Amino acid sequence: MDESQSYLDHAATTFPRPPEVLDTMLAQFAAMGCSPGRGGYDMAVEAEAFVQGVRQRLASFFEAVRSDRVVFAANATDALNLAIFGLARPGIHVVSTRLEHNSVLRPLYHLQQIGRIEYTLVDFDSRGFVDPDDIAASLQPNTGLVVINHASNVLGSVQPIGAIGRICAQNGIPLLIDTAQSAGHVPIHMTAWNVSALAFTGHKxxxxxxxIGGLVTAPDVDIAPTRFGGTGVDSHSLSQPRFFPQRLEAGTLNMLGIMGLNAGLDYVEKxxxxxxxxxxxxxxxxxxxKLSAIEGVTVYGSFPDGRYVPVLSCNIADVxxxxxxxILDGDYGIAVRAGLHCAxxxxxxxxxxxxxxVRISLGWNTTExxxxxxxxxxxxMGAAR
Ligand SMILES: Cc1ncc(COP(=O)(O)O)c(C=O)c1O
Known part of the structure; x- marks a missing residue:
């Protein structure tokens, strides 16, 4: 893209990456791109120390208690699958919301279809918020999980996770949050909010x-493994390790992704x-x-009162x-995401x-x-109609 074009689809994935992120990850991968935690040679030991450092950094970024509870996964979808399948014991009831992305809705629907769980989806209000009292009212004696998206990928609304976490903690129910749209935009206080598990993605x-993405869990939460394989430790045993992160991490880690995520965190901190x-x-x-002032344009949500991430959805007259x-792409060089946004x-x-x-989403390099x-x-476009 050149200067006459605008990329406004950061909620899908950020673009471009800051040049220093790309440079750093490539240089580190060139120097240390081996399999961490497997070999005893110096580079493998160094790579393992690097990975542990990134786990620690993520634990402090999300204010989690323990860095061994940072599990790497492919993205938020992968992490949500790990958590939902690993927490959904047969016969439980799950509470979630109508704001969810398909990365939550589809696993829940699948588990319901195979008869393993039942679930209730709580409504949101006209500004995109879920009322914690509605969550409380949806709990049943067999509710075994609450899963909610921290920030909506359509409306940008950031949910009151602290209040929802208090309800879950009072009822002894694990709370899983999807931070795909919030991590990097708003602070996340996992422990203070009583969050049991948090799924994040690295590319937004x-x-x-x-x-690259991952699942961060509280120390007292057990998540049953749903994938099995080599971990570089306890190789004599045919059972998946009981301890974290290896309990949920099988196979060679995505070193290039972990390096890039670390460099991304450097940039976020900078x-x-x-x-x-x-x-x-x-x-x-x-x-x-400006959009609200244009006749014929309908803006959904995103009332900029501090409780939103920079995502705005709208429609333009009868277009x-x-x-x-x-048209935005071809005639104006503007990249946005149109459609249902997987929600x-x-x-x-x-x-x-x-x-x-039409969803317009802003990011690190967006300008006036x-x-x-x-x-x-x-x-x-509206005037042409
Ligand atoms: C709210 C929400 N959850 C989950 C996801 C899935 O993220 P990923 O594609 O990184 O798995 C997205 C991606 O758009 C999202 O917006």
Whole structure:
């Protein structure tokens, strides 16, 4: 992309990566790209120490208690599958919400279809928020898991996890959160919020490459393994280790991904989470105000009052969202995501099914110019109707 183009699809994946992230990960992989925790030679020992350092860093980033409870996975979907399948004992009831991404909805639906669980999905309000009291009211005597997305990938709303965590803790029910859209945008206090397990992805606001993510768990939570294989330790045993992280990690780790994620965290720390958040909220507010003022444009959610990540969905007069996406790309050089955003129930409830909406999502390199370019293009498109 050149300067006349704008990438506004950071909620799908961030692009481009900061050059230092790419440079650092490639240099480290060139120097130390062996299998960590397997060989006894110096480079393997160094690689293992590096991986442990990244686990520690992630544990402190999410304010988790123990770094051995940081399990690497391929992405948030993979981590959510690990947690949901590993926690969903036969016969339990699960509480989740209509805000979820398919990475939660599909595992739950599958487990219900095979007769293993039942589940209840709690509604959200017109601004995209779930009421913790509705979670409390949905609990049943056999509820064994609450799973909720921290920030909506359609509306940007950030859920009150602390309040939901208190309810779960009072009832002894594990709380799993999906931070795919929040990690890197807002602070996450896993322990203070009583979160039992947290799934994250490396390629969005953590600024790493695709193919890396993970599951972070509280020390008292057991998650049954659902994949089995080599761990480099206890090789004499045919059983998967009981201890973490090897209990949930089988096979050679994605070293390039872990290096890139670490370099992404360096960059997030360099720009500063609070400073980045202020900048993103200023841009989101500008986008929200300007789009809301255009006749014929409907903006869903994203009332910029600090409880949002920089994601805004809208529709433009009677333009089909897919057409709007194609026109924004082809005529204006603006990349956005049109459609259902893998969150079909959100669109059902917004009344935007089956076509969905146009989602504009901001990231580390978004400028006022990008925002104004998108606003002008959308105003033009609306005026042409
Ligand atoms: C809310 C939410 N959860 C989960 C995911 C899945 O993330 P990944 O594609 O990294 O598995 C996404 C990705 O768009 C998301 O927005």
């Amino acid at each position: 606001a953590l600024l790493g490459p695709t193919g 720009i500063g989470l609070p400073e980045n958040r202020d900048r993103e909220m200023r841009l989101l507010s500008r986008l929200h105000q 089909h969202p897919q057409d709007a996406g194609t 079909p129930l959100v669109h059902e409830d917004l009344g935007t099914s089956p076509h969905g909406a 110019t990008d925002i104004d370019r998108a606003v002008t293009a959308i105003a033009d």
